[in-house]
Amino acid sequence: MKNQTRRNFLSKLLLSSASIIGLYSNTKSLNARILTTPTHTEGPFYPINKPIDQDADLTFLNNNKKLAQGDIHILKGRVLDINKEPISNALVEIWQANKWGRYQDQRDQSNLPWDKNFQGYGRVNTSENGDYSFRTIKPSGYNYNGIKRTPHIHFKITNEAKNIFITQMYFAGETENEQDMFLQNIKRKSSVVVDFKALPNNEKMGTFDIIVG
Numbered sequence: 001m002k003n004q005t006r007r008n009f010l011s012k013l014l015l016s017s018a019s020i021i022g023l024y025s026n027t028k029s030l031n032a033r034i035l036t037t038p039t040h041t042e043g044p045f046y047p048i049n050k051p052i053d054q055d056a057d058l059t060f061l062n063n064n065k066k067l068a069q070g071d072i073h074i075l076k077g078r079v080l081d082i083n084k085e086p087i088s089n090a091l092v093e094i095w096q097a098n099k100w101g102r103y104q105d106q107r108d109q110s111n112l113p114w115d116k117n118f119q120g121y122g123r124v125n126t127s128e129n130g131d132y133s134f135r136t137i138k139p140s141g142y143n144y145n146g147i148k149r150t151p152h153i154h155f156k157i158t159n160e161a162k163n164i165f166i167t168q169m170y171f172a173g174e175t176e177n178e179q180d181m182f183l184q185n186i187k188r189k190s191s192v193v194v195d196f197k198a199l200p201n202n203e204k205m206g207t208f209d210i211i212v213g
């Protein structure tokens with residue numbers, strides 16, 4: 001190959017490689033935009049003082065076997081990265097209002113009832129396959145500073161590198177969903193709305209997979 005021809009060939013090769021790399025990274029970032037679970041702010045009630053009992057079963061406290069009020073929901077899912085690979089040993093924290101829509105938190109100044117048997121906050125680490133599971137009750141919605149909230153559960157995910165991802169999960173079929181401006185402002189609502197199915201024992205189970213950015 002003559003020098004000039006070889007130079008042309010090499011520059012074409014470099015150009016096409018650059019296009020392929022560019023296309024690939026664009027595709028990856030596009031995937032990230034499409035697949036990542038929408039984030040939320042932490043909100044005012046992430047517990048500063050955690051309950052003594054912090055396990056993944058929020059339906060009772062410590063050794064007191066009296067159950068919290070409300071319909072029991074099993075909430076499970078996987079924590080995944082943007083390539084849908086499982087993230088193991090990530091800390092998954094949830095916090096939520098009780099059956100009447102009050103947080104088990106002194107900062108919640110509402111007049112709604114306090115449930116002395118409800119844990120209100122729980123934490124668990126993901127398994128090797130990125131799985132997590134909680135047992136909790138369905139919260140009610142609430143009004144906070146004039147803002148109407150539909151029932152939801154807050155999630156905070158912290159990976160081993162201490163990166164934090166915060167989101168909220170909602171309940172399918174809830175009439176108040178239409179009036180919740182946080183939920184309505186999410187572009188891909190279906191990725192944070194979970195359809196819980198009834199189990200034979202009257203509890204409900206739903207799956208919320210979280211794809212972190």
Ligand SMILES: [Fe+2]
Pocket residue numbers: 043045097149152154
């Ligand atoms: Fe909330």
